[in-house]
Amino acid sequence: MSKRNLGDKIKLASYDDMFGTMDDPAGPAAPDGQVKDVALSELHPFRNHPFKVCDDEKMEEMVESVKQYGILVPAMAREREQGGYELISGHRRHHAAALAGLSSMPVMVKNCNDDEATVIMVDANIQREDISISEKAKAYRMKYDAMKHQGVAGGISLEEMSETAGESRKTIQRLIYLSNLCDGLLDLIDRKKLGVAQGVDLSFLSTDKQETVLRVMEDMGIMVSMEQSAGIKKAAKDGLFSESWLRENLSRKKPPVRKVVFSQNRLDSYFGPDMSNKDIEDVIVKLLDEWKAKGGRD
Numbered sequence: 001m002s003k004r005n006l007g008d009k010i011k012l013a014s015y016d017d018m019f020g021t022m023d024d025p026a027g028p029a030a031p032d033g034q035v036k037d038v039a040l041s042e043l044h045p046f047r048n049h050p051f052k053v054c055d056d057e058k059m060e061e062m063v064e065s066v067k068q069y070g071i072l073v074p075a076m077a078r079e080r081e082q083g084g085y086e087l088i089s090g091h092r093r094h095h096a097a098a099l100a101g102l103s104s105m106p107v108m109v110k111n112c113n114d115d116e117a118t119v120i121m122v123d124a125n126i127q128r129e130d131i132s133i134s135e136k137a138k139a140y141r142m143k144y145d146a147m148k149h150q151g152v153a154g155g156i157s158l159e160e161m162s163e164t165a166g167e168s169r170k171t172i173q174r175l176i177y178l179s180n181l182c183d184g185l186l187d188l189i190d191r192k193k194l195g196v197a198q199g200v201d202l203s204f205l206s207t208d209k210q211e212t213v214l215r216v217m218e219d220m221g222i223m224v225s226m227e228q229s230a231g232i233k234k235a236a237k238d239g240l241f242s243e244s245w246l247r248e249n250l251s252r253k254k255p256p257v258r259k260v261v262f263s264q265n266r267l268d269s270y271f272g273p274d275m276s277n278k279d280i281e282d283v284i285v286k287l288l289d290e291w292k293a294k295g296g297r298d
Contacts, residue, residue, distance in 0.1 A: 035074050038107040040098055042084040043077060045091060046117070050138035051125045053095045058130065062092065066100040074106040076124070078117055085109065088117050089124035118146035126165050133178065133196070134186040140172055141179035177203040184214045194223055201229035205236050216246050224250065 053059075075090020087094060088110060097105045112120065122143040126136065140161065147157040158169045165172065174196060178189065180203040188194035202210055202224075213232065217223060224232065231249060235241040271280050 033108045033110045035106055035108050037104045038077070038085060039104045040094060040102065043075070043087050043094055043105075043107065044080065044084055046087055046121050048138075048142070049087075049091060049121070050142060051091065051128075051131065051135050053091050055099075059092065059096060059099070062096040063099045066093075066096045066102065071097055071102075071105045074108045076108045076110050076120065078110050078112055086117075088112075088121050115146040115149045118142050123164060132190045133175070134183075134190050137175045137178040137181075137186070140175050144172075144176055174200050180204075182207055182210045182214065185210055188214075188223070195226065197226050198224050198229035201226075201233040204233050205241075209236055209241055212243050213246065216243060216250065220247070220250060222250060 071093055073093070075093055076088040077085035077090070078088060080086050085107065090105075090107070094105065110117075110120075122139045125131070126139055131139075143161060144157050147160065152160070158172055161167075161172050162169045177200045178186065178196065181189070181199055185194065185199060185202060189196060189199050202213060205213065213224070228250060232241065232246065235245060235249075267280065271283070275283075
């Protein structure tokens with residue numbers, strides 16, 4: 001089976017197919033789904049939901065919209081074995097409805113397994129503009145694992161995810177690596193205190209080693225450079241990593257790069273206009289060698 005055919009088999013319905021349109025809240029229900037009014041107390045968050053629901057300005061705007069117009073687009077949920085429903089998408093709408101004083105909201109009930117629900121949940125949220133790097137990392141990891149459980153090979157999973165999300169395979173792969181970081185390091189990346197490239201290097205360390213790096217960086221008041229993170233990754237792979245090794249290596253100061261630039265006027269006072277840059281450099285180096293031979297160094 002070609003990659004394209006396999007990718008086509010696992011593609012999801014469009015947003016309008018899943019949720020309906022603004023003019024028609026019920027929308028064209030999925031063959032196995034129905035839209036019904038469900039009590040907010042019966043709706044429970046998706047297990048390990050990676051996207052944060054924040055009481056920020058956008059939430060305030062959503063609450064005002066819900067108070068005025070109600071919930072225009074149904075959430076999606078599936079029945080839980082222990083009763084009630086597990087939200088697949090619509091966590092922010094659920095929170096806004098509660099803040100707006102509603103007791104229930106429209107929900108499309110979907111029959112799907114864990115992997116199918118995970119893919120739908122990620123795709124319904126991943127395009128939002130306010131998603132942090134850590135949220136994306138955890139979401140892509142969940143979708144990647146779900147697609148592998150469905151029997152999709154890793155490389156094809158990345159290709160399909162790239163097409164769906166509009167991000168390169170390399171970007172998605174790097175984000176999946178970041179999902180292996182401890183929360184403290186992920187927080188530094190979200191706050192732009194630690195670079196993504198450094199985070200990818202550190203993601204190959206075990207959790208206890210990551211915690212050591214985080215603690216040492218905080219103690220020393222520094223963030224690791226790309227060169228340092230690559231060295232830490234290699235030391236961990238070679239079995240050389242320890243807290244003392246880390247502190248010693250992070251304490252080393254890289255010698256400053258020395259660069260001397262001559263002004264055009266100064267060069268013209270010594271060299272004729274017919275001399276090339278290479279000729280000028282050769283003359284300067286020759287004179288410096290003579291100066292060094294006479295004991296000029298030190």
